Amino acid sequence: MGRTPCCDSKALKKGPWTPDEDKLLVDYVQSNGSGNWRLLPKLAGLNRCGKSCRLRWTNYLRPDIKRGPFTPEEHKSILQLHAIVGNKWSMIAAQLPGRTDNEIKNYWNTNVKKQLRQGQAAGMGEQAALASLGGGATSCPAARHMAQWETARLEAEARLSLLSSTTSATTASVAASSSSSSTVAAGADHGAEAPPDIYLRLWNSEVGDSFRKSALSAAREAAAHGSDEGVVPVSAASSFPPPAGDDSSAASNVTAAAAVDEYQLFLDLAAEELDLFHGRHGGFPLFPAADMLGETSLYTAFD
DNA sequence: AAGCCTAGCAACCGCAGTCGG
């Protein structure tokens, strides 16, 4: 449905923020909170649109923002998470405390893509590089690692587009939106005849396990610090997978302890269902190299 | 020293989802 533009009606300022503007915004948010971004500029005395204020706060002024270069651990996490969820920057950011989706997106679009290009240029064409699962033909380990993950994701996407033309829209959408817990569970219910998906395999792999563990620990951390904190470092309880109802405002009303319990329940349920799902269609050769090596762990095959 | 090029990043834009009247 149509929306009225939020910024172009009046002569609102655009472009880089000045220190004075930053101070006004920080002072206002710290003393009044960020309840209504549309009203905030007027109340704070800023000649900016609310959207701009929200962006400035969430991407730059928030007190828990972590500055500086990405650590190797963060880099690895980004690669793994991107392989699982794709360009869901907010979801990836939720797993990296102090990092914003914008920062991760920029990091990916500059550093990581550059590494990928360099890896490809090191002796193989784009398709060949991406298709060399386990081949290890690139000279740059990081690029090779990333190309493997990217290949897995692209394979899944390609297969899904094939699936979508031959199966019902419901089944296809289930796999395509694998980042949603409800749809993953639905996949077990409705997609019993569909081939297993890479995302489901990833979910059952060490990567998925690591992902689940970090999300759960984040939820516990949130519980320890109280669920009403303005900024939850890792918003696992409201992002991936969502607890009962994908509504952050509603989620904030649920007690943190209950959120942890719900989350654990989801993880157990998902593990059961996906294991069953996987078992029905085991042997689908997504990773021939790993299979042929007799490697039980998808992730170790990549390393 | 000056001009050009490029990478990095902050900020903008527009779409989609959700909520409440």
Add this chain to the structure above:
DNA sequence: ACCGACTGCGGTTGCTAGGCT
């Protein structure tokens, strides 16, 4: 059920600093 307001998110743009010629 409909519609407008609002927020969140991902893609894109454009500015700037630093390196190179």
